[in-house]
Amino acid sequence: MSETTYVASAVQFEPVLFDKQRNITRLVELVEEAAVGGAKLITTPEMGISGYCFFGTAEAETMAEPVPGPSTEIFAELAAIHDCHIVIGMPERDLETGLLYNSAVLIGPQGIIGTHRKTHGYIAEPKWAAPGDLGHQVFDTPLGRIALLICMDIHFVETARVVALGGADVICHISNWLAERTPAPYWISRAFENSCYLIESNRWGLERGVQFSGGSCIIAPDSEILASCDSGDGVVTAEINLPAVEAARATRASGLSGRRPQLYRDLHINSYLWNPRDFFTLYGNAPMPPGRASVLAVAQHDSTSDATVNIAQIRATFVAAVGDGADLVVFPELSVSGPPSASADYADSIDTEGILQPLLDAAAGCNGYLVVGMAERGAAGMSPYNSAVLIGPEGIVAVHRKIHLSDDDDMYFAAGDSWTHADIRVGRVALLHGDDVLRPESGRVAALRGCDVIAVPARIAATLHHGHPGTTVPLNYPIPRAASHLHWHHMRVRAGENNVYLAYANPPEFGGRSGVFGPDTFEFPRRERVAGPAAEVLLAPIDTSDGPGPYPANVVRRKDLVSMRLPHHYRALSAPDRPTTAEVATDATLASIR
Numbered sequence: 001m002s003e004t005t006y007v008a009s010a011v012q013f014e015p016v017l018f019d020k021q022r023n024i025t026r027l028v029e030l031v032e033e034a035a036v037g038g039a040k041l042i043t044t045p046e047m048g049i050s051g052y053c054f055f056g057t058a059e060a061e062t063m064a065e066p067v068p069g070p071s072t073e074i075f076a077e078l079a080a081i082h083d084c085h086i087v088i089g090m091p092e093r094d095l096e097t098g099l100l101y102n103s104a105v106l107i108g109p110q111g112i113i114g115t116h117r118k119t120h121g122y123i124a125e126p127k128w129a130a131p132g133d134l135g136h137q138v139f140d141t142p143l144g145r146i147a148l149l150i151c152m153d154i155h156f157v158e159t160a161r162v163v164a165l166g167g168a169d170v171i172c173h174i175s176n177w178l179a180e181r182t183p184a185p186y187w188i189s190r191a192f193e194n195s196c197y198l199i200e201s202n203r204w205g206l207e208r209g210v211q212f213s214g215g216s217c218i219i220a221p222d223s224e225i226l227a228s229c230d231s232g233d234g235v236v237t238a239e240i241n242l243p244a245v246e247a248a249r250a251t252r253a254s255g256l257s258g259r260r261p262q263l264y265r266d267l268h269i270n271s272y273l274w275n276p277r278d279f280f281t282l283y284g285n286a287p288m289p290p291g292r293a294s295v296l297a298v299a300q301h302d303s304t305s306d307a308t309v310n311i312a313q314i315r316a317t318f319v320a321a322v323g324d325g326a327d328l329v330v331f332p333e334l335s336v337s338g339p340p341s342a343s344a345d346y347a348d349s350i351d352t353e354g355i356l357q358p359l360l361d362a363a364a365g366c367n368g369y370l371v372v373g374m375a376e377r378g379a380a381g382m383s384p385y386n387s388a389v390l391i392g393p394e395g396i397v398a399v400h401r402k403i404h405l406s407d408d409d410d411m412y413f414a415a416g417d418s419w420t421h422a423d424i425r426v427g428r429v430a431l432l433h434g435d436d437v438l439r440p441e442s443g444r445v446a447a448l449r450g451c452d453v454i455a456v457p458a459r460i461a462a463t464l465h466h467g468h469p470g471t472t473v474p475l476n477y478p479i480p481r482a483a484s485h486l487h488w489h490h491m492r493v494r495a496g497e498n499n500v501y502l503a504y505a506n507p508p509e510f511g512g513r514s515g516v517f518g519p520d521t522f523e524f525p526r527r528e529r530v531a532g533p534a535a536e537v538l539l540a541p542i543d544t545s546d547g548p549g550p551y552p553a554n555v556v557r558r559k560d561l562v563s564m565r566l567p568h569h570y571r572a573l574s575a576p577d578r579p580t581t582a583e584v585a586t587d588a589t590l591a592s593i594r
């Protein structure tokens with residue numbers, strides 16, 4: 001019998017390295033506390049039975065066990081007694097190969113349900129553990145469909161996406177997270193963009209000089225932190241409501257809804273497996289533009305229903321921003337055309353003698369670039385496109401037709417069917433609308449094509465940011481510890497996970513919070529500028545220069561997180577093209593011949 005509403009708990013715990021007996025005893029106490037409190041699903045931290053910071057294989061060997069084994073038997077007995085499900089983290093030994101893995105084990109009242117071996121290792125795992133070889137599984141349980149991920153796995157958009165597409169209602173993420181204030185922005189983004197619950201068990205404390213961050217929590221599908229624990233051993237508890245997952249996934253605002261899997265096949269390529277300086281110059285085809293220091297700007301303002309008024313406002317803002325040093329200014333979605341309308345004269349042609357002429361003249365006169373949004377007239381009898389237009393001194397450089405349509409878009413626009421980027425003096429720039437970039441696949445495609453910058457003209461009403469009350473965990477300077485009104489911003493995560501600069505322009509009418517976000521999530525102080533809710537123009541310096549050596553020295557050109565992807569695990573993310581009518585007819589003809 002399945003349960004649609006139940007209580008879950010995340011255990012936070014500081015293990016002692018090599019003291020397995022003490023660790024298991026304490027974990028049993030905390031798990032029992034959660035179970036007695038009514039929890040039916042209980043998670044514990046990564047490597048909780050052993051500690052984490054092994055020098056190498058010899059040390060890990062002393063702690064590793066098979067699954068099933070002595071430790072899993074203890075927790076299986078506990079699960080049976082309390083009729084609950086438990087996730088434990090441990091170093092696993094494969095008896096057939098002798099290889100060691102950093103593993104998470106899901107145990108139910110009837111015993112072991114499944115194991116996840118960490119696929120994307122942190123800097124510590126290569127010292128002793130093999131990369132996980134079980135993929136990213138989703139397990140059917142009476143508590144819904146449950147997936148397991150371990151720490152660094154969740155840095156990669158693909159892992160959580162794969163299990164969400166597999167129907168995961170809950171992601172149990174166990175970690176030894178460090179180097180930032182928690183609940184971590186990555187945790188929040190993965191729950192939000194996949195419309196699922198995320199139960200997070202993180203360790204705390206100091207081990208071999210490494211300070212772990214705590215912050216264990218339970219996150220709802222809408223990104224709300226339902227419960228959290230800053231520091232110390234403890235149990236956090238919240239209700240899991242499975243119908244909320246179904247409801248969230250039914251909306252277009254969900255990053256999981258409205259996907260275009262036929263356009264995601266780039267996710268399976270590995271363009272950063274080789275030195276990007278070699279890869280992107282191969283055969284002399286489309287080499288990367290030279291890197292350089294530049295200034296990005298975002299213009300956060302509302303538009304009217306009068307395109308002439310909008311053009312005048314855009315032009316004045318653009319000229320002023322270029323005067324202040326901006327090389328590229330990004331304006332909100334439909335900033336030229338104004339709010340969507342069904343009137344016949346709403347859509348305009350994109351050409352060099354039409355409505356955009358004042359902006360073309362301004363770009364030539366200022367020697368600058370801008371991205372604006374407009375309704376682009378489609379073919380005769382066809383709906384217009386919601387388009388983003390990159391304009392520079394040379395004219396119209398690129399046009400992106402919005403790929404992922406919102407509910408409002410569906411009333412007026414046709415969907416685009418191709419990705420867009422262009423090489424300008426700022427670097428390689430991708431154009432993506434706000435609803436495009438809510439789907440993590442879109443930003444990843446841009447990164448894999450070597451983009452330095454993603455320009456995002458948006459009209460997003462969803463709340464993409466949270467504050468933080470501050471932490472007592474003694475994180476080292478300059479990692480922030482104080483209270484913040486902007487601890488999580490979804491676009492900051494999107495920039496960091498793809499090692500790109502991201503310029504997000506969202507109008508005040510839709511809540512604002514535009515910004516320019518930097519390419520390194522864990523660089524402090526952050527390279528970013530973020531607006532409030534009111535009209536504002538923000539400028540931020542960026543640097544895409546990649547150094548004099550044979551390999552890029554700049555993270556935006558090197559793309560560390562992109563290079564560590566394991567595409568052989570991501571097969572479920574894309575789909576073949578839908579067959580044309582002619583192809584279907586041909587297949588039917590061949591079938592009849594056979």
